[in-house]
Amino acid sequence: MNKRANVLVTGAGGQIGSELVAALREVNNIVYPSDIRAPENPQEHFLQLDVLDKERMREIVIEYEIEEIFHLAAILSAKGEENPMLAWRVNLESVLTVLELAAEFKLFKVFIPSSIAVFGLGTPKDNTPQNTITAPDTVYGITKLAGERWCNYYYNKKGVDVRSLRYPGLVGYKTLPGGGTTDYAVDIYHKALKDGHYDCYISKDVAMPMMYMPDAIRATVELLQAPPDNLTVRSSYNLSAMSFTPEQIAASIKKHIPTFTIDYKPDFRDDIARTWPSSIDDSAARREWNWRHEYDLDKMTEDMLMNLEGV
Ligand code: NAD
Ligand code: SER
Numbered sequence: 001m002n003k004r005a006n007v008l009v010t011g012a013g014g015q016i017g018s019e020l021v022a023a024l025r026e027v028n029n030i031v032y033p034s035d036i037r038a039p040e041n042p043q044e045h046f047l048q049l050d051v052l053d054k055e056r057m058r059e060i061v062i063e064y065e066i067e068e069i070f071h072l073a074a075i076l077s078a079k080g081e082e083n084p085m086l087a088w089r090v091n092l093e094s095v096l097t098v099l100e101l102a103a104e105f106k107l108f109k110v111f112i113p114s115s116i117a118v119f120g121l122g123t124p125k126d127n128t129p130q131n132t133i134t135a136p137d138t139v140y141g142i143t144k145l146a147g148e149r150w151c152n153y154y155y156n157k158k159g160v161d162v163r164s165l166r167y168p169g170l171v172g173y174k175t176l177p178g179g180g181t182t183d184y185a186v187d188i189y190h191k192a193l194k195d196g197h198y199d200c201y202i203s204k205d206v207a208m209p210m211m212y213m214p215d216a217i218r219a220t221v222e223l224l225q226a227p228p229d230n231l232t233v234r235s236s237y238n239l240s241a242m243s244f245t246p247e248q249i250a251a252s253i254k255k256h257i258p259t260f261t262i263d264y265k266p267d268f269r270d271d272i273a274r275t276w277p278s279s280i281d282d283s284a285a286r287r288e289w290n291w292r293h294e295y296d297l298d299k300m301t302e303d304m305l306m307n308l309e310g311v
Contacts, residue, residue, distance in 0.1 A: 004029045005108055008066045010051050010094070011073030013037050016113070016167075016216065018175040020070065023217045027225075032064055035073070051094035061101050070111045070220075071098045077117055078269050079179030080140035091143035095150055103158040111224060114148050114166045114236035116209055117141035117181075121275045128277035130238045130284045137275040148235040155234035163223050164236035168280060171300060172213030173307040181272045185210055185249055189304045192253045192260050201267045204247040207278040211241040212295035212303070219291060226289035233284055240280040241293035242300070252301040 007024055011017050012033030021033045021043075033039075034049035047064075049056055051073040060066065073094060080087035095112055102110045119128055120135040136142050154160040169182025177183040184202050191198040202208075211219075219239055223231075244252075250262040285291035295303070 005067040006065050007031045007068045007070065008047075008060060008064070009033050009070045009072060010049060010098075011035055011071070012046075013039055014072060015170060015172060015175045015177045016213075017070075017072045019172060019213055019217050020072070020220060023221055024070070027221065030064075032060070032066070034060070051097065052089060054097045057097055058101060061105055061107075066105075067107055068109045068111075068224075069098050069102065069107060071095065072113065074113075074143075075140070076178055076180035077115075077138050077140040077272055078181055078183070080138060080143075081268065081272075084139040087139045088143055091140065092146055092150075095147040099150060099154040099158075099160060099162065102160045102162065103154060107160070109161045109163060109224060111220065112147060112151055112162060112164050114144045114164050115141070116166055116168050116276050116280065118145040118148060118166060118236070119275075119277050123277060125278045127279050127281045128238070129281050130233065138272055141275075152235040161228055162234060163226075163231065164234075165219060165223060165239045165285075166236045166280075167216060167239060168209035168211045168241065170211055170213055170216050171304065173304050174213070181269045181276070182208055182210065184246065184269075185244075188246075188249060188253065188262075189301075189308055192257055193305065193308055196257065196259055197261045197263075198250070199263050199265050200246045200250075201265060201269050202246050202273050203266045203270050204262075204264050205245050206270065206273050207243050207245045207248075208273055208276055209240055209243050209278070209280045211239070211293065212300040215241050215293045215295050218294075219285075222291065223285075223289055230288050232288060237285045237291075238280050238282040239285055239291065240282040242296050243279040244297050248297065249301070252297050253305070255298070256301065256305050
């Protein structure tokens, strides 16, 4: 990313944004976090922005001389099923607004994340390749897949330097997640410490690709710093660190809290999880911009419990 860029982050109050803003401030001149929700505590340069308000986003780009946009605002998979039309609008119309602004104002770069949700029941489940069947079964996945194709289109046709990652389920201790299928892997740590027990809405043997937040933030910064000529994927890169089932994360927690217990009460999110890959092949990211993850399941568990215990 440009050393002295003015950066707008949409959806900055969410699980990723809350951590990405600080990381971007370390490498950028001025970061403008924005969200439809006002922050609980005062935040430097915060701008209230509904990403469906195209005119306001355009005004912000002009007024604050924005040069890069990290477009995080979205409705995640579980919440998306509650209101599919809202998910479609928030997740896709806003992507087009950002890409249009990037083309019009010749922004240096834009980052628009995608997800493992672009894959569906017909996709190879293990070590899912970069290029394979993408036939998502959720409205969230449909919006993310369409968004990926628009990113690729704006790169090819309008020269927009757009970059994207298909994040796996993200786990962090600083913020609660915002309504995804993979959220159980965050909730479980909170409940393990508070109640010593967790009722899990995913079946015990359903594996999903996951990543600890410090790895996800570093991946984002590193992708944005990569020389453009190294990047062959302008839709979205597969990205991977670890895969585990609820039974495996429970076993990892038991190493620290031996009395911890878990029950399985699968709901509609279990059905969503079963349509997603178990593990991901991210060799393109490793080859082209040298992606390396740091955290495996046990290392993440140790760090999560240590940090949450201090909360
Ligand atoms: P989140 O749900 O925690 O945060 C999303 C933020 O967007 C919230 O703060 C919400 O207030 C805001 N928002 C919602 N509607 C808005 C609107 N109309 N205008 C402005 N802001 C609005 O999500 P997250 O986990 O931080 O995800 C960020 C991005 O990363 C999303 O695009 C998501 O699809 C993607 N992603 C996340 C994960 C994950 O596990 N967290 C995995 C894959 C992809
Ligand atoms: N973690 C996200 C979700 O579960 C995947 O994009 O919705």
